[in-house]
Amino acid sequence: MKTLQKAEFLFDKIIDYMLTLAAVIIVLDALAVSMDVILRKVIGFTWAPLYEIITYSLLWMTFLGTTAIMRQNGHVKMDSITGSLSAKNEALLNVISHSICILIAAIMLYYTVKLTLADYQASFILASILNPPKWPIEIIIPIGFFMLFLQLIRNTRDFLKRYLLLSGMEKADDKKSDVKKFPSHT
Numbered sequence: 001m002k003t004l005q006k007a008e009f010l011f012d013k014i015i016d017y018m019l020t021l022a023a024v025i026i027v028l029d030a031l032a033v034s035m036d037v038i039l040r041k042v043i044g045f046t047w048a049p050l051y052e053i054i055t056y057s058l059l060w061m062t063f064l065g066t067t068a069i070m071r072q073n074g075h076v077k078m079d080s081i082t083g084s085l086s087a088k089n090e091a092l093l094n095v096i097s098h099s100i101c102i103l104i105a106a107i108m109l110y111y112t113v114k115l116t117l118a119d120y121q122a123s124f125i126l127a128s129i130l131n132p133p134k135w136p137i138e139i140i141i142p143i144g145f146f147m148l149f150l151q152l153i154r155n156t157r158d159f160l161k162r163y164l165l166l167s168g169m170e171k172a173d174d175k176k177s178d179v180k181k182f183p184s185h186t
Helices: 003-043 049-071 087-121 140-181
Strands: none
Touching: 003 049, 003 140, 049 140, 087 140
16 A cells, blocks of 8 residues: 555544544533433433533534545535536536635634644633633644645545546547547548
C-alpha cells in the first residue's frame, strides 16, 4: 500500500471513530434527558447542570459528525441546479465550490485555533453552573475544521479527477466522431 493510501485509510478510520463517538453522545444525551424528565415527573427532582452538559455535547456531536457527512457527500446540495448540468460541468462546479469551501475551512481553522489557544493561555472559565474551563469544550471546533479541511481537499481532488476524466472522454469522443465524419482513404 502506498503511503498516501495508508494515510487516507487512517484518516477514514479516524472519521469513523469520530462518528461513533458522536453517536454515543447522542444516545447518552437521549438517556439523560429521558431520565431527567422521569425523575422530574415522579419525584420532582432535576439535576441543574444537565442542560449545560447537553449544550456542550451538542457542540461536540456536531463537529464530530461533519467530516463523515462531507465524506459521503451527504450535505445540502442544489440538486435542482446540478441535475440540469452535464456530468463534466457538475464536476467542474463541484471543484469550484469545494475550492471555496477549502478556503473558508482554512480561515475558520486558523481563527478557532487562535481562539482556543487564547482561552487556554488565559485560563478562561465559563460563567455557568459548572464553571468549566472553556478550551476543553471548544477544542473540538478546530479539530472538526481541520478534519473538514482535509476531507474537502480529498473531495476536490476526486471531483477534479472526474472532471479531467470526463474532459478527456469528451475529447476522445470528438475524435471518434471526427473519424466517422471523415472516412479514411485506404
